[in-house]
Amino acid sequence: MTQQSPQVPSTEPELSGVRNFRDVGGLPTVDGRRVRYGVLYRSGHLAHATADDSAFLSALGLHTIFDFRNSADVKLDGADVELAGVRHVNIPLSDPAEGAQFWRMVRDGDLDQLRSLLADGRAAARMTASYRAIITERTAEHSRLLHALAEDSVPALLHCAAGKDRAGLSVAVSLLAVGVEPDAITADYVKSNDPHRRYAFRRSDRSPAGRSGEVMELLSPLFDARAAYLDAAFEAIGKTWGSTDRYLSDGLRLAPETRERLRARLLDEG
Numbered sequence: 001m002t003q004q005s006p007q008v009p010s011t012e013p014e015l016s017g018v019r020n021f022r023d024v025g026g027l028p029t030v031d032g033r034r035v036r037y038g039v040l041y042r043s044g045h046l047a048h049a050t051a052d053d054s055a056f057l058s059a060l061g062l063h064t065i066f067d068f069r070n071s072a073d074v075k076l077d078g079a080d081v082e083l084a085g086v087r088h089v090n091i092p093l094s095d096p097a098e099g100a101q102f103w104r105m106v107r108d109g110d111l112d113q114l115r116s117l118l119a120d121g122r123a124a125a126r127m128t129a130s131y132r133a134i135i136t137e138r139t140a141e142h143s144r145l146l147h148a149l150a151e152d153s154v155p156a157l158l159h160c161a162a163g164k165d166r167a168g169l170s171v172a173v174s175l176l177a178v179g180v181e182p183d184a185i186t187a188d189y190v191k192s193n194d195p196h197r198r199y200a201f202r203r204s205d206r207s208p209a210g211r212s213g214e215v216m217e218l219l220s221p222l223f224d225a226r227a228a229y230l231d232a233a234f235e236a237i238g239k240t241w242g243s244t245d246r247y248l249s250d251g252l253r254l255a256p257e258t259r260e261r262l263r264a265r266l267l268d269e270g
Contacts, residue, residue: 162199
């Protein structure tokens with residue numbers, strides 16, 4: 001049975017301890033339907049959620065929180081707050097050891113080190129490669145997510161650390177699976193650039209020099225939601241599988257009936 005959910009936009013809150021929260025309801029599909037409000041949310045981590053934040057999230061009637069962070073992320077920011085009656089599912093989308101030295105340098109490196117690591121397009125190239133790799137190498141994880149959403153996991157909140165990259169790709173894949181227009185997916189994705197949504201990144205050097213204009217410019221490709229990154233993910237789908245339908249059927253092992261259940265869960269009645 002399709003779960004009934006609100007069909008009016010929910011007011012987007014300004015949560016105190018949770019960044020980048022939003023309902024992706026209202027996005028249009030290629031066949032004229034829209035994502036239902038109140039079934040699919042996205043955000044940054046919930047480790048710093050205040051009591052008021054937790055009360056708001058609890059009131060959403062969430063069934064499942066999907067957390068795409070790895071153990072290194074949890075060690076850095078902390079575990080999510082627990083919400084009574086809500087299932088928490090951890091599906092790491094990156095190896096805890098992968099890039100540990102890189103991110104340590106991002107947090108602790110001086111200007112010369114950051115230049116050698118990130119300048120001349122290297123930061124953006126790293127992000128682009130990461131997006132492609134998550135699409136091509138994490139099909140089992142995304143298959144698990146979509147099968148869960150099709151069965152019994154909505155309303156659901158999808159998050160990683162910043163709610164931008166791993167959550168952004170997982171939301172994008174979920175939306176592709178129900179036929180949301182790619183341009184609409186990108187428009188939602190780049191909302192993560194809004195100043196009040198951005199991840200509160202910490203540098204060890206808190207002096208003016210440690211957060212100078214040049215330092216922040218070097219770091220910005222890592223913390224921006226750039227349409228080019230998502231475009232690279234979409235291109236990886238086409239290059240690897242030939243089409244979105246083949247990606248969903250062959251890459252993510254979604255049977256036609258599973259896609260229909262997913263559409264029934266996430267889309268309005270049309």
